[in-house]
Amino acid sequence: MLAVRVIPCLDVDEGRVVKGTRFEDLRPAGDPVELARAYNDQGADELCFLDIGATPGSRETMMSLVGKVSEQVFIPLCVGGGVRSVEDMRRLLHAGADKVAVCSAALRDPGILSEGARMFGSQCVVLSVDAKRAGRSWHAWRNGGREDSGLDAVEWAARAAKLGAGEILLNSIDRDGTKAGYDIELVRTVAEKVPVPVIASGGAGTLGQVLDAIREGRADAVLLASLFHEKKMTVGDVKAYLKEKGVPVRW
Amino acid sequence: MIGIVDYGAGNLRSVRKAFAFLGKDAVILDSPEGFAAVDRVVLPGVGSFGYAMDRLRERRLFECIGEWGASGRPLFGICLGLQLLAETSDESPGVTGFGFFKGVCRRLPGKKVPQIGWNSVRVLGQDPLLAGIRDGEFFYYANSFYPPAGAGVLAVSDYGIEFAAALGKDNVSGVQFHPEKSGPAGLRLLANWAGSC
Secondary structure, three states: OEOOEEEEEEEEEOOEEEEEEOOEEEEEEEOHHHHHHHHHHHOOOOEEEEEOOOOHHHHHHHHHHHHHHHHHOOOOEEEEOOOOOHHHHHHHHHHOOOEEEEOHHHHHOOHHHHHHHHHHOHHHEEEEEEEEEEOOEEEEEEOOOOEEEEEEHHHHHHHHHHHOOOEEEEEEOOOOOOOOOOOHHHHHHHHHHOOOOEEEEOOOOOHHHHHHHHHOOOOOEEEEOHHHHOOOOOHHHHHHHHHHOOOOOOO | OEEEEOOOOOOHHHHHHHHHHOOOOEEEEOOHHHHHHOOEEEEOOOOOHHHHHHHHHHOOOHHHHHHHHHOOOOEEEEOHHHHOOEEEEOOOOOOOOOOOEEEEEEEOOOOOOOEEEEEEOEEOOOOHHHOOOOOOOEEEEEEOEEOOOOOOEEEEEEOOOEEEEEEEEOOEEEEOOOHHHOHHHHHHHHHHHHOOO
16 A cells, blocks of 8 residues: 655755745754754655755755765655756756756746656656645745746646646645644645645644645645754654554555 | 666666665666676666667667576566566557566556555565565555566555566566665665675
């Protein structure tokens, strides 16, 4: 039986892990390689690294840290942030990433999804959707949550899956870092619409909320950041709870 | 020495890093010349069946691998690499595989394809490849197609349908999941295959 994945997310700026609230007020959260090793030891099913530093230097640092992590940690690594072209995807995959998350570049040119899938396989191509509520629906935002693309987030995710995205990393800007719970309605709407796995992200504050994202939201995987970085709980705590509730987890 | 076949699409770096972590030397094989220096061959894989076979022929690796397997030397396929060891695949009709395992690779049924994530594996029998692997252990998959379950099924997984997770027949074997991305259990499996080389 396929397990629901528990994925720690590391937002990296100039080689340091940071965490903010609603994509702002960034606070330092630790060393990426040390955290990666610790989460792996706790039973993480995958690791997600997002480069939020906008500089070329930050990008180079990300390459070398992905290289280091992939020599020590043998679970899937998803890397994103500032990916602009298929060539950027290739460089990250060569550095040691197993999957590359694309956000703004795909909104500008959706062809990057089909081209990436053709060259590397759709299992390498993750569409990251930064979704923000707009009345009764959600819009997909770009540039780190600074600009509204105007596109409906759910329609965009469905179109991306058709183009070749193998997974949807679904971030709720409204819930990011708030610990107010995942946007369950958003997660469920996308999970029921797209034929590829959906990773719920943004807002995890309690174990019950994680369970809700899986049971009510029908997420295939859950992403957590603040709770792990602040050492409020371990990956093992989350998985033990899910297992007790009857959710299939890798144990 | 282990040789990892490079046909331009595989995830060979991850496989090499996993062997390095286990203290096993591995070299990349991107031309027929390299085969003389190795005693075990890994065929890794991501991408599509037809694309991989075209690249293998372009690089004159198709005949090398076929002869290698036929001569009784150890050959191990990972993910698409295992599917290439079958006769054909629905993914690329008309393209011929190596044929070490009889049958056709089929597309997974179900609503969410590709299968991406950790699936449990039921171990059948006691093949040395799976020594020390607990029945029900999880391995990481990323696949839309699965290999044929003829003779030599060593383990199975369930994704709407039960399919062969590991195949082995004499010197030729392979796994549909990614052992190089499956944590300690995956490393154990790679170490089992590599033996004392």
